[in-house]
Amino acid sequence: MKVEMKNISKAFFKNQVLDGVDLVIDDATVLALCGENGAGKSTLMKILTGMISKDEGTILIDGIEKNYSHLKEAEKDGLIFIHQELNVIPDMTVEENIFLGKEINKGGILDKKTMRKETAELMERLGVDIDPGATMSKLSVGKQQMVEIAKALHNDVKVLIMDEPTSALTISETQTLFRIIASLKKQGVSIIYISHRMEEIFEICDKVTVLRDGKCIATNNVSDVTVDDVVRMMIGREIGDRYPKRNSHFGETIFEVKHLSSAPYVRDVSFNLREGEILGIAGLMGAGRSETMHTIFGSIKKDEGEIDIEGQTVHIRNPIEAKKHGIAFITEDRKNEGLLLPFSIKFNISVANLKKLSNKLGVLDKNKEKKMTEGAIKDFSIKCSDESQHVESLSGGNQQKVVFAKWVTTDPKILILDEPTRGVDVGAKKEIYDIMNDLTKEGVSIIMISSELPEIIGMSDRVVVLHEGKSVGIVEGSDINEEKIMNLATRGV
Amino acid sequence: MKDRFKKINISEFGSLIALIALIVGISLLSKNFATVGNFLSLLRQSSINGLIAFGMTLVILTGGIDLSVGSILAFTTAIAAKLILMGVTSPLAILISLLLGAIFGFITGFIITKGRIQPFIATLISMTVFRGLTLIFSNGKPISGVTRGEDFSAAFLTAIGKGTILGVPTPVWILIIVFIVLYFLLSNTTYGRKIYSTGSNEKAASLAGINTVRTKMSVYAISGFMSALAGIILLSRLGSAQPTLGSGYELDAIAAGALGGISLSGGRGKITGTLIGVLIIAVLNNGLNIIGVSSYYQDVIKGIVILIAVLSDKER
Numbered sequence: 095m096k097v098e099m100k101n102i103s104k105a106f107f108k109n110q111v112l113d114g115v116d117l118v119i120d121d122a123t124v125l126a127l128c129g130e131n132g133a134g135k136s137t138l139m140k141i142l143t144g145m146i147s148k149d150e151g152t153i154l155i156d157g158i159e160k161n162y163s164h165l166k167e168a169e170k171d172g173l174i175f176i177h178q179e180l181n182v183i184p185d186m187t188v189e190e191n192i193f194l195g196k197e198i199n200k201g202g203i204l205d206k207k208t209m210r211k212e213t214a215e216l217m218e219r220l221g222v223d224i225d226p227g228a229t230m231s232k233l234s235v236g237k238q239q240m241v242e243i244a245k246a247l248h249n250d251v252k253v254l255i256m257d258e259p260t261s262a263l264t265i266s267e268t269q270t271l272f273r274i275i276a277s278l279k280k281q282g283v284s285i286i287y288i289s290h291r292m293e294e295i296f297e298i299c300d301k302v303t304v305l306r307d308g309k310c311i312a313t314n315n316v317s318d319v320t321v322d323d324v325v326r327m328m329i330g331r332e333i334g335d336r337y338p339k340r341n342s343h344f345g346e347t348i349f350e351v352k353h354l355s356s357a358p359y360v361r362d363v364s365f366n367l368r369e370g371e372i373l374g375i376a377g378l379m380g381a382g383r384s385e386t387m388h389t390i391f392g393s394i395k396k397d398e399g400e401i402d403i404e405g406q407t408v409h410i411r412n413p414i415e416a417k418k419h420g421i422a423f424i425t426e427d428r429k430n431e432g433l434l435l436p437f438s439i440k441f442n443i444s445v446a447n448l449k450k451l452s453n454k455l456g457v458l459d460k461n462k463e464k465k466m467t468e469g470a471i472k473d474f475s476i477k478c479s480d481e482s483q484h485v486e487s488l489s490g491g492n493q494q495k496v497v498f499a500k501w502v503t504t505d506p507k508i509l510i511l512d513e514p515t516r517g518v519d520v521g522a523k524k525e526i527y528d529i530m531n532d533l534t535k536e537g538v539s540i541i542m543i544s545s546e547l548p549e550i551i552g553m554s555d556r557v558v559v560l561h562e563g564k565s566v567g568i569v570e571g572s573d574i575n576e577e578k579i580m581n582l583a584t585r586g587v
Numbered sequence: 588m589k590d591r592f593k594k595i596n597i598s599e600f601g602s603l604i605a606l607i608a609l610i611v612g613i614s615l616l617s618k619n620f621a622t623v624g625n626f627l628s629l630l631r632q633s634s635i636n637g638l639i640a641f642g643m644t645l646v647i648l649t650g651g652i653d654l655s656v657g658s659i660l661a662f663t664t665a666i667a668a669k670l671i672l673m674g675v676t677s678p679l680a681i682l683i684s685l686l687l688g689a690i691f692g693f694i695t696g697f698i699i700t701k702g703r704i705q706p707f708i709a710t711l712i713s714m715t716v717f718r719g720l721t722l723i724f725s726n727g728k729p730i731s732g733v734t735r736g737e738d739f740s741a742a743f744l745t746a747i748g749k750g751t752i753l754g755v756p757t758p759v760w761i762l763i764i765v766f767i768v769l770y771f772l773l774s775n776t777t778y779g780r781k782i783y784s785t786g787s788n789e790k791a792a793s794l795a796g797i798n799t800v801r802t803k804m805s806v807y808a809i810s811g812f813m814s815a816l817a818g819i820i821l822l823s824r825l826g827s828a829q830p831t832l833g834s835g836y837e838l839d840a841i842a843a844g845a846l847g848g849i850s851l852s853g854g855r856g857k858i859t860g861t862l863i864g865v866l867i868i869a870v871l872n873n874g875l876n877i878i879g880v881s882s883y884y885q886d887v888i889k890g891i892v893i894l895i896a897v898l899s900d901k902e903r
Contacts, residue, residue: 391794393793393794413793413794413795413796414796414797414798416796417796423794425794430788430790430791431788431790431791431794432791432794433788433791434783434784434787434788434791434792434854435787435788436787436854436855437783437784437787441780441783441784444780445780445784445792445795445797446795446796448777448780448781448797449777451777452776452777455776456776456777456778457775457776457777458775458776458777458779458780460775500795
C-alpha cells in the first residue's frame with residue numbers, strides 16, 4: 095500500500111509542531127523516521143492514524159484521499175501503530191489480547207478453540223514461540239511486543255508503524271524483531287520505523303526521512319547516506335565526538351561487591367569500583383543487571399554477599415540506608431521510579447534532599463529550595479520555563495536531566511545509572527555523557543548499566559559483564575570491544 | 588502578584604465559585620440564611636465533618652482511604668465518657684481519648700503497610716471491629732451525664748462544644764487552628780512532601796529515600812486523632828456518647844475531599860480545597876433545612892451537587 099502525506103501542518107495552540115511535512119511510503123519498504131524529541135515524529139504518525147486531526151494537508155492511501163477521524167478507521171485500512179509503551183492488558187492472556195474487542199463468538203458465547211488455533215497460527219507466521227494461553231504480564235517486553243505485532247497481523251496490517259520498538263528489547267529479541275520486519279516486508283507490508291538508534295536504522299531500513307522542528311529535512315535511500323549525515327540533519331549542526339574524552343586517572347577502590355546474591359536473578363556478582371571511574375555493566379536482558387543494582391541499593395533483599403564502602407563493610411537494608419552511605423541510583427524506569435510526573439522540577443529535586451533543605455523541626459527553607467533548583471537547572475542546562483514547571487511537560491532528555499539533578503544534589507560518592515540515555519535524543523545524550531564525565535572529575539564514581547553497547551564502549555573505563563546473574567568477566571582498555579563483551583555476555587566464558 | 592494569581596488551583600477556584608453560588612442562591616430563597624448567627628452555627632456544625640475530612644485528606648493524599656473514622660470516633664468518645672463518669676477530670680479524659688484515636692489509627696496503618704492489605708479493606712475491617720468494640724464497651728447503651736455537675740471538669744468539657752471565644756464558637760476555633768497547622772504541614776514541611784510524593788508515586792518516593800511505610804502509618808494515626816477530636820466536640824454538645832455515634836461520617840468526609848479537588852488516586856489536592864468542600868456540604872445541609880426541603884430530598888440534592896463538582900473538576 096502506498097501512503098502519501100502532503101504538506102501536513104499542525105499547531106497545538108500557538109506551537110507549530112508540523113509545518114508542511116511531506117512523507118511518502120512505498121509498498122513493502124521499511125522507512126526510518128528520525129528526528130530529535132519534539133521534532134514532530136509522533137504527531138505526524140498520530141495524524142496518519144487518525145488519533146489527532148491535522149490543520150492542513152492531504153493524506154492519500156493508494157491515491158485515494160483519506161481523513162481518518164479515529165484510530166479504528168485507520169486500522170480498518172490496515173494502518174497500525176505500535177506505541178513505545180505497549181498497549182496490552184497485563185492480566186489477560188495472549189489470545190485474549192489479540193482478540194480483544196473482536197472475539198469470535200456465537201451469540202455471545204466465546205469460541206475459544208478457534209481463537210486459540212488462530213493465535214497459534216499467527217505465532218507460527220511470525221516464527222515465534224509464544225503460548226496463546228500465557229498471561230501477558232508473565233511475558234518479557236519483547237514477547238509482549240511480538241504479541242502486538244501478531245495482533246496487527248490479525249488485523250490485516252498493511253502499514254505498520256513502530257515507535258522505538260527496541261528500546262526495551264534484549265539483543266536476541268531485537269534480532270528476532272528484525273527478522274520479523276524482514277518477513278513482513280516480503281509479505282508486502284510497509285513499515286515506518288521510529289528510532290534513535292542509528293545502528294538499527296542502517297541495518298534494517300531502506301529509506302530514511304529526517305524531521306527537525308516540524309519540517310521535513312530530507313528523505314534519502316539509506317545506502318546513500320552515513321550515520322553522521324543523518325545525525326547532522328537531525329540536530330542541524332555538527333555533533334563532534336559522540337562521547338567525551340575520558341581521563342584515566344583513578345583513585346583507590348571506593349566500593350566493592352563480593353559474591354552478592356539475591357534469588358532468583360542475582361547469583362554471584364563481584365566487582366570493585368575506583369574513585370572517579372565509570373564502570374560499565376553489560377549483559378543481556380535477564381542477566382540480572384538491574385536486579386544487582388537494586389540489591390546493592392537495598393530495594394531488593396540481599397540473600398548473601400558483602401558490600402564494602404571505603405574499606406568498611408556496610409549493611410544496606412533499604413534505599414534510605416543506601417542514601418546515607420552516599421549511594422545514588424538513577425533507575426531505568428524514569429516515569430515510574432525516577433520522577434513524580436505531576437509535580438514541579440523543584441518538588442522533584444527537593445524530594446531527595448528534604449533533610450538538607452529543612453530545619454530540625456522539618457520545616458522547609460523554601461528560599462534554599464528555590465536556589466538549589468535554580469542552580470541545578472543551570473548546571474544541567476535543563477530547558478524549562480522556570481523551576482515550577484511540571485516535569486511531565488518536559489522532553490525525555492530534560493526529564494532525565496531532572497533525575498540527574500535530583501540525585502547529584504544529594505552529593506553522592508557512588509552514582510548508579512541504569513540505562514541513563516534511554517528515550518533521550520542525540521543532542522541530550524551528549525549532554526548527559528558530559529555530565530557524567532564532569533562528575534567523575536569531581537571524584538564521583540559511576541556504575542552504568544546500558545543495553546547500548548556503543549554507549550558502554552564509548553563511556554566505560556572498565557566493563558563488568560554479567561551472565562545469568564553471575565559476573566563472568568571484567569574487561570578493560572583495548573579489550574573493551576563489542577566482540578569481547580558479547581562473547582562473555584552470551585556464553586559466560 | 589501576577590505570579591501568585593497564576594498559582595491558584597483552578598479546581599479549588601471552581602469549588603469556591605460553587606460555594607459562593609450556593610450561598611447567594613440560598614440567601615435569595617430565605618431571609619433567615621444569611622445572618623451572622625446562622626453562619627456561626629453553620630460553621631460550628633461543619634467543624635465535626637471538617638476535622639474528620641482534614642484527617643481523611645492526608646490519608647487520601649497518600650493514596651489511601653479511611654473508612655474507620657466514624658467507628659474510631661464512637662469508640663474513643665465512649666471511652667472518654669466512661670472515664671469522666673468514673674471521676675477522671677475531663678482534660679485528662681480528653682487527652683487519653685485523643686491519644687487512643689491516634690493509636691487506633693496507627694494500628695490500622697500498621698495493618699495496611701505491614702500486612703500489605705488494601706486501605707479500603709483494612710479500614711473496612713477496623714470500621715467494623717471498632718464499632719463492635721464500642722457496642723461491647725457501652726453495652727449498646729448511651730453513656731450520658733458527662734456534662735452534668737458544677738465542677739471544673741464538667742465546665743471544661745461543656746466549653747469545648749458549646750462555648751465561644753470572642754463571639755466565635757470554640758469548635759470553629761479548633762477547626763481554624765487545625766486547618767492552619769495542616770496547611771503549614773503540607774506546604775512547608777518535609778512531612779508534607781513525603782505525603783505528596785508517597786501518594787503520587789510510592790516507588791519513586793521510596794527510591795528517593797523517603798520512608799513511605801512510616802508516612803502511610805502516620806496519616807492513619809492523624810486521621811484517628813482527628814476523629815477522636817471531632818468526637819470530643821460531639822460529646823460536649825450532646826452530653827452523652829451514643830454507641831452509634833459517627834456512623835456514615837466517613838462518607839461526608841470523603842465527599843468534602845472530592846468536592847475540594849482531592850484526587851482519590853492520591854498525590855493531588857490541597858487542604859484548602861477540602862475546607863471549601865466541607866463548607867459546601869455544611870451550607871447545603873443548613874440551607875436546605877432552612878428553606879424547608881425534606882431530608883429525603885436533601886441527600887439526593889447533595890449527591891447531585893457532588894456529582895456536578897467532580898465532573899466539572901474532570902473537565903479541566
